[in-house]
Amino acid sequence: xxxxxxxxxxxxxxxxxxxxxxxxxxxxxxxxxxxxxxxxxxxxxxxxxxxxxxxxxxxxxxxxxxxxxxxxxxxxxxxxxxxxxxxxxxxxxxxxxx
Numbered sequence: 436x437x438x439x440x441x442x443x444x445x446x447x448x449x450x451x452x453x454x455x456x457x458x459x460x461x462x463x464x465x466x467x468x469x470x471x472x473x474x475x476x477x478x479x480x481x482x483x484x485x486x487x488x489x490x491x492x493x494x495x496x497x498x499x500x501x502x503x504x505x506x507x508x509x510x511x512x513x514x515x516x517x518x519x520x521x522x523x524x525x526x527x528x529x530x531x532x533x
Contacts, residue, residue, distance in 0.1 A: 441530055447487065447510055454516040456486070456509035463525045473509065476519045485515045 442462050447453045456477075460469050467475075480486055487510045492503040511519065513532065520531035 441527075442516075442532070444513060444532070445510075452513040453487075453510040454513060455491075456511050456519075457491070457506065459511070459516055459519065459531070463520060463523050463527050463531075465523060465525065470507075472523075476522055477509070480511075480515055486511045 442454055442458060444452050444454055456473055457469055460472055465472050477486065482488070489508050489510050491506050491508045493506060494500045495502045495504050517531055520528040
């Protein structure tokens with residue numbers, strides 16, 4: 436499996452490679468709620484250097500796409516994504532790109 440098939444890597448306004456923390460959480464198959472997992476795994480990260488907070492929207496229900504909810508997400512640098520994946524220790528952790 437190619438890296439790009441496993442997790443989507445985008446670029447931020449500084450042209451750095453970043454990954455969605457919510458997507459990483461999902462791909463790793465973490466059982467803990469996202470907010471709890473993020474608090475545990477972001478303690479050593481530096482905001483505006485290792486990650487940026489972003490707000491995403493998603494429909495409450497696919498049948499009613501006009502009704503959306505907002506979610507707090509984080510754009511994490513590719514380097515720190517690997518660090519978080521290793522720290523999380525799931526079966527998918529070793530597959531996350533550096």
